[in-house]
Amino acid sequence: MPTAHCVSTIDGIILAADQAFLELVGRPEDEVIGATYQSITHPDDIGRSADMLVSLVKRAAPIRLQKRYLRPDGTAIAANLYVTRFDNPDRLVSTLFWNEQGRDLPPARLWDMALRVKRLREIRKAELGVELATDPVGSVLNCVYLAEAEGRIVGLSDISTECDIPPSLTARWVDVLSKRGILETCSTPERNVQFTHAGIVKVERILASAFDVPVSD
Numbered sequence: 001m002p003t004a005h006c007v008s009t010i011d012g013i014i015l016a017a018d019q020a021f022l023e024l025v026g027r028p029e030d031e032v033i034g035a036t037y038q039s040i041t042h043p044d045d046i047g048r049s050a051d052m053l054v055s056l057v058k059r060a061a062p063i064r065l066q067k068r069y070l071r072p073d074g075t076a077i078a079a080n081l082y083v084t085r086f087d088n089p090d091r092l093v094s095t096l097f098w099n100e101q102g103r104d105l106p107p108a109r110l111w112d113m114a115l116r117v118k119r120l121r122e123i124r125k126a127e128l129g130v131e132l133a134t135d136p137v138g139s140v141l142n143c144v145y146l147a148e149a150e151g152r153i154v155g156l157s158d159i160s161t162e163c164d165i166p167p168s169l170t171a172r173w174v175d176v177l178s179k180r181g182i183l184e185t186c187s188t189p190e191r192n193v194q195f196t197h198a199g200i201v202k203v204e205r206i207l208a209s210a211f212d213v214p215v216s217d
Contacts, residue, residue: 004096012037026071042068042076056085066108078105097150111149113207117142130164136173139163155190
């Protein structure tokens with residue numbers, strides 16, 4: 001699973017990074033530790049990173065954003081970040097998700113909405129019970145969307161577990177959604193269920209409706 005972590009000061013100076021982060025930015029540890037986020041961020045996204053730092057200085061709540069990192073060969077890779085500020089000592093801890101398979105990451109605002117949908121379902125389950133919180137189609141689509149937003153690969157068993165849906169029902173709905181051209185599976189759907197282009201456009205339209213912001217094809 002392509003997931004990485006790093007720790008930085010509130011000014012954006014990197015203090016620690018795991019091997020996955022080094023692989024994400026394509027640089028050795030001695031070039032990353034002590035560097036500023038500006039030095040490895042795509043120039044067009046530095047402003048977004050600066051705004052995020054200002055927001056975190058004002059409040060400790062986690063912030064989610066998407067930005068591109070520049071690798072030494074001149075290529076850029078987009079990653080979704082979940083950044084939390086901790087006091088004593090004052091540090092920023094970032095968890096990053098990205099996709100190495102060439103599929104674009106969904107916009108960060110839609111990733112955030114999908115996380116809210118997941119959280120709402122968890123609250124419904126706690127308050128009403130699993131039976132009354134079940135929306136199999138919506139849960140399957142949201143699960144696959146979050147997996148793609150976070151650069152993960154999910155199969156039928158993963159979806160069944162994350163959505164609290166029986167395996168047979170999960171397989172049935174994935175098959176229906178595949179026949180409708182919304183999802184696609186590899187030769188072994190146990191290991192890989194993902195959106196078609198048409199499918200992700202449809203789901204992003206649904207998520208974007210909460211913002212009243214149009215999403216183009």
